[in-house]
Amino acid sequence: MHYPAMLFTILPLASALVLPGTTPDCSSFAQSVQLSGYNATYLNATYYTEHSVSGYGVYNDIPFCEVYASISYGSNDTLVFATWLPNRKAYEDRFMAVGNGGMAGIIDYGGMITQMNAGMGFAVAGGNAGHLASENNDGGGAPGVYIPYLHDKEQVTTWIHDAISLFTPAAKALVGAYYGHEARHAYYDGCSTGGAQGFALAQYHPELFDGIVAGSPGNWYSHLALSFLWNAQATATNASKLSQDTLNFITNATLNACDLNDGVADRLIENPLACNFTIDSLVCNAAAANSSTCLTPAQLKAAKAIYAGPVRSDNGTQLYPGFDIGSESSWLYQEGLLSNAFSVPILQNLVYDNLSYDASTFNWASDVADLDVNAGTLIDEISPDLSAFKDCGGKLLVTQGWADAYNAATWPIQHLEQVEDFFDGSVAEWFRLFMVPGGGHCGAAAAYKNVPAAYHTVAKLVSWVEGGDAPEDILSTDPPDGSSRTRKLCSWPATARYVSGDVDDWNSYVCE
Numbered sequence: 321m322h323y324p325a326m327l328f329t330i331l332p333l334a335s336a337l338v339l340p341g342t343t344p345d346c347s348s349f350a351q352s353v354q355l356s357g358y359n360a361t362y363l364n365a366t367y368y369t370e371h372s373v374s375g376y377g378v379y380n381d382i383p384f385c386e387v388y389a390s391i392s393y394g395s396n397d398t399l400v401f402a403t404w405l406p407n408r409k410a411y412e413d414r415f416m417a418v419g420n421g422g423m424a425g426i427i428d429y430g431g432m433i434t435q436m437n438a439g440m441g442f443a444v445a446g447g448n449a450g451h452l453a454s455e456n457n458d459g460g461g462a463p464g465v466y467i468p469y470l471h472d473k474e475q476v477t478t479w480i481h482d483a484i485s486l487f488t489p490a491a492k493a494l495v496g497a498y499y500g501h502e503a504r505h506a507y508y509d510g511c512s513t514g515g516a517q518g519f520a521l522a523q524y525h526p527e528l529f530d531g532i533v534a535g536s537p538g539n540w541y542s543h544l545a546l547s548f549l550w551n552a553q554a555t556a557t558n559a560s561k562l563s564q565d566t567l568n569f570i571t572n573a574t575l576n577a578c579d580l581n582d583g584v585a586d587r588l589i590e591n592p593l594a595c596n597f598t599i600d601s602l603v604c605n606a607a608a609a610n611s612s613t614c615l616t617p618a619q620l621k622a623a624k625a626i627y628a629g630p631v632r633s634d635n636g637t638q639l640y641p642g643f644d645i646g647s648e649s650s651w652l653y654q655e656g657l658l659s660n661a662f663s664v665p666i667l668q669n670l671v672y673d674n675l676s677y678d679a680s681t682f683n684w685a686s687d688v689a690d691l692d693v694n695a696g697t698l699i700d701e702i703s704p705d706l707s708a709f710k711d712c713g714g715k716l717l718v719t720q721g722w723a724d725a726y727n728a729a730t731w732p733i734q735h736l737e738q739v740e741d742f743f744d745g746s747v748a749e750w751f752r753l754f755m756v757p758g759g760g761h762c763g764a765a766a767a768y769k770n771v772p773a774a775y776h777t778v779a780k781l782v783s784w785v786e787g788g789d790a791p792e793d794i795l796s797t798d799p800p801d802g803s804s805r806t807r808k809l810c811s812w813p814a815t816a817r818y819v820s821g822d823v824d825d826w827n828s829y830v831c832e
């Protein structure tokens with residue numbers, strides 16, 4: 321992919337030019353780079369030796385120079401980003417930017433270490449998405465709480481749409497100055513809100529990245545928030561609550577019905593869409609009205625509402641997909657917690673600008689437009705027209721867990737189908753989705769400890785971008801139970817079928 325014309329050339333001082341095999345003085349190098357053309361300001365730089373920095377308990381394998389800079393944007397806002405420049409011999413002319421989680425406000429150092437350690441020779445950058453975590457009020461949000469950044473349209477737009485694009489040109493410039501030439505290829509990896517940021521790059525900034533990994537994408541963010549509210553309302557009364565025991569009971573019944581569909585007894589459903597389980601079979605006999613081995617009529621109704629997903633009350637139009645068979649044991653957060661953390665704060669702060677707004681009064685017909693206009697336009701990135709990204713030669717690799725506790729698993733499938741409709745046929749040449757049986761939100765699902773939770777996406781993306789090798793399957797490793805089980809993730813709509821050999825070895829499966 322070609323890079324956009326650089327309006328401002330980087331002018332490192334002669335003394336800061338890096339000779340192959342040498343390690344420049346990190347801070348004198350960083351101070352010498354001319355960043356003002358990117359509206360960026362140098363903050364500080366530090367050189368780290370091997371194993372001296374950790375994120376999520378993982379240490380850096382490679383020594384690197386870290387440069388912090390800030391970017392001013394909008395009328396009075398600032399984005400802070402870090403660029404990590406590994407030692408010359410570990411660098412393979414590749415740039416990688418990582419995204420944010422949830423309401424952002426912090427740099428994902430864990431994601432940055434994972435990418436720098438990945439053995440792909442990346443220089444890595446990550447930012448805080450243009451606001452501080454303190455502006456989220458505890459980073460999670462809660463009913464009745466004022467969330468400053470949700471009242472600033474420039475910050476809201478930056479949070480997802482421009483979070484990565486704002487710092488990427490300056491970070492690429494630092495990389496170019498450090499190694500003497502620009503990275504040959506640029507990649508992005510993010511999950512959840514970071515998955516939405518990945519779609520935002522493809523839609524709004526299609527020339528910046530050659531390859532994008534978007535995991536569990538919250539890219540229909542406004543309606544994702546509606547689904548949290550819908551599920552909270554479906555389980556709002558005590559009679560309709562589904563306890564963890566009840567949820568486990570439902571999932572167990574679904575596994576009894578459909579685990580063997582793929583020919584392997586592993587307490588896992590390979591493709592929930594091909595599972596004929598009906599929850600009506602679990603309804604209580606009147607005699608056993610309070611038991612975790614059957615569902616009362618109120619619980620049955622609640623579970624059916626969660627499977628169905630939100631619909632307009634006036635004409636039945638689907639507003640977001642529902643959750644899938646086998647995901648039930650992950651539903652507890654759907655019973656109020658996620659609505660209080662995202663839906664209610666978004667409605668109160670962003671949509672209605674009224675901290676007393678009572679979300680139980682949300683009108684599922686007339687109020688949908690309020691959300692679409694006041695939130696959707698700023699935080700959604702669901703256009704099926706990704707032709708600019710395709711035309712730049714970009715590749716988009718999406719992953720989605722079937723047992724994701726946040727994002728309804730079929731949303732990425734529906735979105736892929738919308739893109740296929742737009743392009744009037746397969747888009748597999750540049751856009752592929754990998755569904756993860758028993759997968760959670762960006763990794764493990766609590767109930768599926770036997771499911772490998774590390775998805776080896778980035779190496780596949782690199783060989784797709786640089787070698788034209790479109791991935792048919794992806795290796796997954798490292799289940800939370802500590803076993804060495806591996807699984808084969810398939811390019812949707814293919815699913816993995818067992819052929820022969822060790823059932824715990826991904827080589828024993830084929831995608832078809």
Ligand SMILES: *[C@@H]1O[C@H](CO)[C@@H](O)[C@H](O)[C@H]1NC(C)=O
Pocket residue numbers: 357358359392393394
């Ligand atoms: C720098 O900021 C100004 C004012 O916000 C804006 O007009 C300009 O496009 C920005 N420049 C770059 C390279 O982003």
Ligand SMILES: *[C@@H]1O[C@H](CO)[C@@H](O)[C@H](O)[C@H]1NC(C)=O
Pocket residue numbers: 363364366388400
């Ligand atoms: C560098 O700047 C960042 C961002 O402002 C800050 O978090 C960090 O503490 C600073 N590091 C040093 C060594 O000053």
Ligand SMILES: *[C@@H]1O[C@H](CO)[C@@H](O)[C@H](O)[C@H]1NC(C)=O
Pocket residue numbers: 396
């Ligand atoms: C700019 O932002 C700073 C820090 O958030 C704030 O203290 C200041 O009042 C703002 N200025 C204007 C003109 O909005």
Ligand SMILES: *[C@@H]1O[C@H](CO)[C@@H](O)[C@H](O)[C@H]1NC(C)=O
Pocket residue numbers: 558
């Ligand atoms: C619902 O359950 C909670 C906790 O057990 C209890 O405090 C509350 O009184 C119940 N509400 C109703 C309406 O029964």
Ligand SMILES: *[C@@H]1O[C@H](CO)[C@@H](O)[C@H](O)[C@H]1NC(C)=O
Pocket residue numbers: 568569572573576
């Ligand atoms: C799951 O279902 C099987 C078959 O009905 C039953 O024997 C087993 O006790 C159930 N396990 C749990 C944890 O409910």
Ligand SMILES: *[C@@H]1O[C@H](CO)[C@@H](O)[C@H](O)[C@H]1NC(C)=O
Pocket residue numbers: 581594595596
């Ligand atoms: C599910 O039901 C459909 C329609 O009755 C049937 O065609 C299909 O074979 C069934 N699938 C399984 C796995 O039993």
Ligand SMILES: *[C@@H]1O[C@H](CO)[C@@H](O)[C@H](O)[C@H]1NC(C)=O
Pocket residue numbers: 610611
């Ligand atoms: C159902 O049984 C549990 C455990 O015995 C008890 O805590 C709960 O209050 C009961 N719920 C109702 C609605 O009777």
Ligand SMILES: *[C@@H]1O[C@H](CO)[C@@H](O)[C@H](O)[C@H]1NC(C)=O
Pocket residue numbers: 632635636637
């Ligand atoms: C339902 O109403 C909405 C809003 O007026 C409209 O956009 C949608 O097309 C309608 N759906 C159907 C099936 O009529």
Ligand SMILES: *[C@@H]1O[C@H](CO)[C@@H](O)[C@H](O)[C@H]1NC(C)=O
Pocket residue numbers: 674675676677678681
């Ligand atoms: C804020 O919301 C509350 C509760 O929904 C409502 O009674 C009140 O009128 C709203 N205030 C404004 C200014 O709209």
